Amino acid sequence: MTEVQQRNEEDIYNSIKQAILQHKLRPNTRLIEKELAKQFKVSRTPIRNVLRRLAYEKLIKIIPNKGAIVICPSIEESKQILQIREVLEAAAIRQVCRNITEEQIEEIKSVIEEEQAANAKGDLFESLDLSLGFHYKIAELTGNQYYYRYLEELISLVYVIVSFYGSRQVFSGWQDHFKLLDLIKERKEEEAERFMAEHLREVAEGIFFEEDFSISLGDVFK
Amino acid sequence: MTEVQQRNEEDIYNSIKQAILQHKLRPNTRLIEKELAKQFKVSRTPIRNVLRRLAYEKLIKIIPNKGAIVICPSIEESKQILQIREVLEAAAIRQVCRNITEEQIEEIKSVIEEEQAANAKGDLFESLDLSLGFHYKIAELTGNQYYYRYLEELISLVYVIVSFYGSRQVFSGWQDHFKLLDLIKERKEEEAERFMAEHLREVAEGIFFEEDFSISLGDVFK
DNA sequence: ATATTATAGATTGCATACAATCTGGTACGC
């Protein structure tokens, strides 16, 4: 394991979060304060702060006096996450339709074009990442920081869920995103909201919840 | 200032949060770690954890190397909070209409009756508190912990906003709550959702954002 | 052989000392 330069709390938070999202730290992995402290060349204090923050965002679970483990939402909880995300993001795109400027439309467009390019290159991980970009952009353009705050959290969790349970499709496609952009351009609130909800429901229905995951429980205390 | 028995982190969190919600700790009050540590008879360590959590919930603001102060959302931010709360709580009551049991209907009823009783007694603070009870209950009965999580946070912020800016009405009334309960009973999703949105918009429109608050800035370093 | 207890090691929780940073005031120079 290679060690890294000393970094501040925010950097450490981002590193660990990215590692979880990219499945480098998989569910049930124990996160031991001392080890992380050594890795990041800091004391346990800032590590503990970062772990608490990640626990707050439900990416890890802290069990008092026992420690922190990476988690994936249960099937039931995953469905809750997908459901509320649909509600929030559908409302978000409606909001975006109302206030959007020409300049912002271009911003969205370039985000989707990046996604499209990565997809053409065939880089699966990159196109998955960039597909999130569109959704973050929608959250951002509501101009309401709470949409961004909650949707960022929920989308991260969906990312973990998709990685963990597996999904039928290569995440949400740029074709749908272009369609949504068109609807935004034309200020078709209702239709955009409905199409977004549909788009997200397809993602949700593509996840393999039905499979038996009891086998992977063997990893718990490995 | 009276000192209190030593308590655990969760208790300390609740104490400070309640103090903020009840306006005992008002916006712009500085929260100094050492003083809080002395009050609660613990070291600064658990206090720092609590402060970070409160900052995450936007009840206080931590400025690096400077400290923590109690905050109230700006007018612009308050409007964002009220808007997203409307979206989430309207969706929540729709959800509740779908899955509710007879037993749960009784639970809601008794919550509203408590509210009604406090209102009759004329205890303003208590009826304000209990009026929140109805909204928490709705969030709870969605059966989706994320509704609860986000709505609890948003409702707390609305509480702070109402206390700070002032409001035309004595918060949301039990009459409307009974009306909503009826709609839930009859499983009228659409109507319940619309009425809830309306109910919350009335609360929002009753807040005195238009007033000039530059005067209250005099309290800053009192 | 199985179940139970004892114990050592590892890990987290908390308190505290010290370093870094910020604030406010004072002295100095212009």
Next chain:
DNA sequence: GCGTACCAGATTGTATGCAATCTATAATAT
């Protein structure tokens, strides 16, 4: 008199030691 630089006190940020708790192993009794 005005502005700048500096210093002292206060406060936060970080590291670390020790206590409390938990885990896993091994020894003992049945």
